[in-house]
Amino acid sequence: MAYATTTPRHKTKEVGIGDHLIGGENPISVQSMTTTNTFDAQATLEQIQRLEEAGCEVVRVTVPKKEDVAGCEAIRDHMKIPLIADIHYDYRMALACLEARTPSGRRAVDKIRINPGNLGGEERFKEVVRKARDAGVPMRIGVNSGSLEKDLIDKYGFPCPEAMVESALRYIETAESLGYKLMIVSLKASHVPTAVECYTQYARQCDYPTHVGITEAGSKDYGTLKSSAGIGAIVLRGIGDTIRVSLLGDPVPEIAAGFDILRACDRRVTKPEVVACPTCGRLDIDLERIVAEVEERMKNLSNPIRVSILGCLVNGFGEAKEADLGIAAGAGKGIIFKRGIPIRHVKEAEMVDALLEEVHRFDEEVKPLASYLEKEKQKQNKASLTVLN
Incomplete structure (x- = not known):
């Protein structure tokens, strides 16, 4: 995106x-x-x-x-x-x-x-x-x-x-x-x-x-x-x-x-991008742990999705909307956004599982289109190689 x-x-x-x-x-x-x-x-x-x-x-x-x-x-x-x-x-x-x-x-x-x-x-x-x-x-x-x-x-x-x-x-x-x-x-x-x-x-x-x-x-x-x-x-x-x-x-x-x-x-x-806000005095959730766990659980995924994890209720709402999926969190709770639209309210303990659920759901939604585009690209490549040879 x-x-x-x-x-x-x-x-x-x-x-x-x-x-x-x-x-x-x-x-x-x-x-x-x-x-x-x-x-x-x-x-x-x-x-x-x-x-x-x-x-x-x-x-x-x-x-x-x-x-x-x-x-x-x-x-x-x-x-x-x-x-x-x-x-x-x-x-x-x-x-x-x-x-x-x-x-x-x-x-x-x-x-x-x-x-x-x-x-x-x-x-x-x-x-x-x-x-x-x-x-x-x-x-x-x-x-x-x-x-x-x-x-x-x-x-x-x-x-x-x-x-x-x-x-x-x-x-x-x-x-x-x-x-x-x-x-x-x-x-x-x-x-x-x-x-x-x-x-x-x-x-x-x-x-x-x-x-x-x-x-x-x-x-x-x-x-x-x-x-x-x-x-x-x-x-x-x-x-x-x-x-x-x-x-x-x-x-x-x-x-x-x-x-x-x-x-x-x-x-x-070629794989998910995870972005997070820098550490500052406004943080009141364990953002470092959450980001590390999300990155670890997403490391083998190949879907080109942008995920934003923001531990701030001051700027988080606006910034999370810029990603395919995002969390704006604070005071032990947060909101998950999907392309700018709030879709779930979650507690801090549930954030990683909830976010990963949405990541996989998002992947299933875009996979058919990605598969079609890849097949069309392969056809074009084969045609081009035939001409070159």
Whole structure:
């Protein structure tokens, strides 16, 4: 349920990564990257499976040497989600990945990620583009503030947004001149305002889908906050078709953080959102306990419902009306609202059970419509993939 007009998403081309569609009208995807050595196929596959269980929709692995190409060949048949090969400096690894096959005969990678500025010149980039074109494999063109071409640094003096966007457009133009259009673009910077401005300028000039992230974001706590500020600002402007929250350490927490950012920005709501008022002197119910219990009992639900729990009779009545379901409580009792309409009076001891009853009832009411919309979306995706293939 939206309460203000959101900025329409930047209309982008649709690109298929395996059986997963990026861009167009498709939901913003959440992806991650493994931390293992890809040549250690068992460790890499185990981490990918943990990421899949967490909800990861696309995963990237590092491929700096030929042994890692073999690792991709070994793991791809045992994965559910698309696999991206991250190429660092050696363009030959990109060529090898584009040729690689699994024991079953399928392509070992569904997409490659390159930073053209690190490949060693335009001719090497063109060789990779031709190979990707002939194989029908998409690529992410990654422009990073730390690896801009020398002539752009000389022109602008430092890696500013204008320089990064010009770099991206330059590589896009080169790829298009070779008849290649299966591109996704990223313009990553560690400085949040720079990243936001890069994507904003790019979206004014190009319609290839974007992968959004804040590079070198940092440790789990600060990295999550920094990524939330940057990715959130970008997707709120309607920009972004896939995101990654880059965190130090185990990649699995990146998935929940990514979905939480999309949910907070009202761009993709895949589970209930529970909001609560801050603690203040007006509280006279055990709000912290009630919120914790509601969150625990709702953690496995997938219905996109907004629940407001407010322990204040001063502002609570008005604020609870802004949610799909809400409680305004005080003095050991409260009122449950459903989309602004009071439906039940409850005692504090009954609040959690009563609220959960209404949550499940609400879910049953909207489930038929959600199921219909999901089936229609799947039909559209299958039709689009048929055209792409």
